[in-house]
Amino acid sequence: VIPSRTSTWAALVPTAAAFELSDQQLMQALREREQRALEQIIVRYGDALARAATCQLGDPLLADEVVQETMIGAWDGARRTRMDTPLRSWLFAILFNQCRKCARSRARRLARGGGHAPAIAVAGEPADPRLERLRCALATLDDEHRAVVVLRFLEDFEIAETARILAIPPGTVKSRTHYALLELRARLGEPP
Amino acid sequence: MSDDAFIATLRSELIDLSSRAATPSATVIVRRLRRRAALRTCAATAAALLALMLLARSNPTYSSPSPIAAIPGSLPAWRISMRYELQERTEIPIPVETSATSGELTAWFLRLRVDSSTHPLDSEGYL
Numbered sequence: 001v002i003p004s005r006t007s008t009w010a011a012l013v014p015t016a017a018a019f020e021l022s023d024q025q026l027m028q029a030l031r032e033r034e035q036r037a038l039e040q041i042i043v044r045y046g047d048a049l050a051r052a053a054t055c056q057l058g059d060p061l062l063a064d065e066v067v068q069e070t071m072i073g074a075w076d077g078a079r080r081t082r083m084d085t086p087l088r089s090w091l092f093a094i095l096f097n098q099c100r101k102c103a104r105s106r107a108r109r110l111a112r113g114g115g116h117a118p119a120i121a122v123a124g125e126p127a128d129p130r131l132e133r134l135r136c137a138l139a140t141l142d143d144e145h146r147a148v149v150v151l152r153f154l155e156d157f158e159i160a161e162t163a164r165i166l167a168i169p170p171g172t173v174k175s176r177t178h179y180a181l182l183e184l185r186a187r188l189g190e191p192p
Numbered sequence: 193m194s195d196d197a198f199i200a201t202l203r204s205e206l207i208d209l210s211s212r213a214a215t216p217s218a219t220v221i222v223r224r225l226r227r228r229a230a231l232r233t234c235a236a237t238a239a240a241l242l243a244l245m246l247l248a249r250s251n252p253t254y255s256s257p258s259p260i261a262a263i264p265g266s267l268p269a270w271r272i273s274m275r276y277e278l279q280e281r282t283e284i285p286i287p288v289e290t291s292a293t294s295g296e297l298t299a300w301f302l303r304l305r306v307d308s309s310t311h312p313l314d315s316e317g318y319l
Contacts, residue, residue: 039218046218051210064214071221072228134205153199154206181195184202190193 019043023087030078038075045088046071048155049095055150056099057106058139066102070095092155093165096147103143137187145180152177 018040021029026044029037049070053063073094081090138146144166151162152173159177163170185191193201 035222039222042216042218042221046216047213050213050216051207054210054213055206060212060214064216067216068221068224071216072225075225128208131205131209134202134209138209149202150206153203154210181198181202185198190198 024083027078027081027083027085027087027090030074031081031083038071041074041087041091042071045091049091052092052150052155053095053099055138055154056096056143056146057102058135062102062106066095066098069098073098086161089157089161089165092151092157093167096151096165099147100143133188137184140187141180141183145176145183148173148176149180149184 018036021040026037026041030041046067049067050060050063053066053070054060057063057066070091074091077094138149141149147166148162151157151165152159157165159170159173163173166173
């Protein structure tokens with residue numbers, strides 16, 4: 001028997017404020033369609049997801065859209081996911097799937113002559129030359145290599161977790177990391 | 193520059209670069225979910241009505257081309273319960289019991305609104 005959402009949330013929250021709930025408790029509440037669990041997950045991981053999507057896509061507006069899709073995907077997919085799935089890496093796996101979809105549709109739009117090229121710099125704001133260099137260097141990496149850089153060095157995921165998120169073997173994460181760092185060094189004028 | 197130093201610089205610059213990311217709004221995401229759930233309910237309701245109309249059309253007592261349908265008095269129980277269910281859910285009388293015209297049905301479709309601001313988030317579109 002699935003407990004009602006009210007009783008589940010009521011059982012979880014009186015003993016701790018919502019922000020004190022563990023990821024596993026939030027996952028359980030999300031599986032039981034508890035809106036407050038979704039809101040708490042957005043508070044807890046929304047910023048990190050938005051940062052990663054911004055670096056991956058190079059466009060804060062697209063990143064915002066992708067984060068929304070990620071949360072909707074999490075809401076839809078929670079019941080199909082094992083209870084012991086780590087919430088954080090599961091969210092990042094959804095995020096990077098959404099990023100891939102988004103990149104594909106952006107490429108189609110660009111091929112048709114519409115849309116716009118990725119640019120983190122917001123119009124009207126002076127771009128920091130140091131960050132502009134990094135942005136250009138990241139843009140030269142392909143999506144797979146950039147994803148590894150974002151997960152390993154922005155979000156500090158271990159190799160095994162990065163491999164699970166991207167659904168690739170750990171050896172591939174290592175080799176992508178190696179080649180991505182070589183490429184970034186070359187682009188940023190830092191000899192190995 | 194050593195690998196460690198390069199990676200340390202890279203980490204710090206990635207953080208700066210990503211600082212332009214917008215903070216996601218829970219309100220916006222919940223509103224999107226509600227709107228989607230409301231649309232699903234709306235679509236399911238319309239589909240159920242169409243099913244009712246098709247059932248009525250397949251009835252041999254149907255004769256006039258202009259009125260859409262007239263469900264006869266001897267309705268099977270499940271058809272009756274479907275109509276009551278639809279009516280209860282939408283709070284809009286459904287004009288299929290008597291000889292509803294296409295205009296009446298169009299009007300019913302136009303009145304078929306689901307309030308997305310209060311719609312349950314977890315609706316799968318089932319009535």
